[in-house]
Amino acid sequence: MEITFKNCHKYENGCFKTGSFADTLPGKGVSVSFSDCIIIPAFCDVHVHLREPGFFYKETIASGTAAAARGGYTDVFSMPNLNPVPDSAENIKKELDIIEKDAVIRVHPYASITKAQKGEELVDFDKLAPYTSWFSDDGRGVQGESLMELAMCKAAENGQMIVAHCEDNALLFGGYIHDGEYATKHGHKGICSESEWGPIKRDLELAEKTGCKYHICHISTKESVELIRNAKRRGVDVTCETGPHYLTMDDSMLEEDGRFKMNPPLRSREDREALLEGISDGTIDMIATDHAPHSAEEKSKGLKGSLMGVVGLETAFPVLYTELVKKGVISLEKLIELMSINPRKRFGLPETDDYCVYDLNFEYKIDPNAFLSKGRSTPFEGKNVFGKCVLTVCDRKVVYR
Secondary structure, eight states: OEEEEEEEEEEETTEEEEEEEEEEOSSOOOOEEEESOEEEEOEEEEEEOOOTTTOTTTOOHHHHHHHHHHHTEEEEEEOSOSSSOSOSHHHHHHHHHHHHHHOSSEEEEOBOSBGGGOSSSBOOHHHHTTTOSEEOOTTSOOOOHHHHHHHHHHHHHHTOEEEEOOOOGGGTTTOOEESSHHHHHHTOOEEOTHHHHHHHHHHHHHHHHHTOEEEEOOOOOHHHHHHHHHHHHTTOOEEEEEOHHHHHOOGGGOOSSGGGOOSSOOOOHHHHHHHHHHHHHTSSOEEOOOBOOOOTTTTOSHHHHSOSOOOOTTTHHHHHIIIIITTTSSOHHHHHIIIIIHHHHHTTOOOOOOEEEEEEEEEEEOOGGGOSSSOOOOTTTTOEEEEEEEEEEETTEEEEO
């Protein structure tokens, strides 16, 4: 298959080169040509929920990876809140079998930190080592300090990574959106910022003590940014991610609709500004979508009653390009680092020649009905964005066009 690029901009070694390019892929296929596009390294998302096995009515490996390919991703990391939980070799093999059969891109499964994600007993890190190097109880925080320290010690011993959803259950008090002005004005129960930054503070001290490779999921508060910034200055082996919605939205933009409900919640404008500063100065290492599909019925009950989670694989780059790059907040090169280069480097993935092609001049309105994901709930529904993925190549195969 012959692919030609005319008057395109190709990212190589940290910068763009403009000109005409060509690629020949194995196998037969109709020749295609693109013009006035960008050719960039395919994205890597270290935080997605593919819901299979166990919750195929929300998403499947097939639908989730098709959505990822449509967004320009060729590597995704699947979270372990599944049924069965991948807390043993037997259980993670079940997930790997589906991945091998149905995935159109590479999927890297997490094992859980604790058995059945109950936060009571550690999994066998040694027996899971042949299948994964990454451990998370995402969807739940590990509440016990001594248990988390034991997990970090074992991970450090094996060269594995702890990937933490930081949330103190004792500080939730039934909250479901940020404990800010919107919650007060509309009579909603709020989630305080300390429920996130408190466990982060604890875990950073443990990571420093144990020498564990530690990654923090979906940070959303200004205090979290400052704690991580200071830990990095001390030499703690820590990285973190935030999501597109936390960088481009805050709780002043909430509506009484389940598509605005996720965990952690949209925080204040001051928190969003701190996240953007963290992106700019390198405190925040990468952007991950926390793609978390639910059924339409599960997301139809407003802010209070809907389940937490929104989809993001098919909207991440267009939203970030429109809101951050076009508005001069960060450069396109910086966005590529955050979505492609940094996550692969931190999570130890080999270099790849995968790429995606985006038409940055294409303007459109986000329509969830066009998603390949089974999930349709996004706070960006109806938003005008620039940037359409027109091609994704993974392992020298076209996986989206």
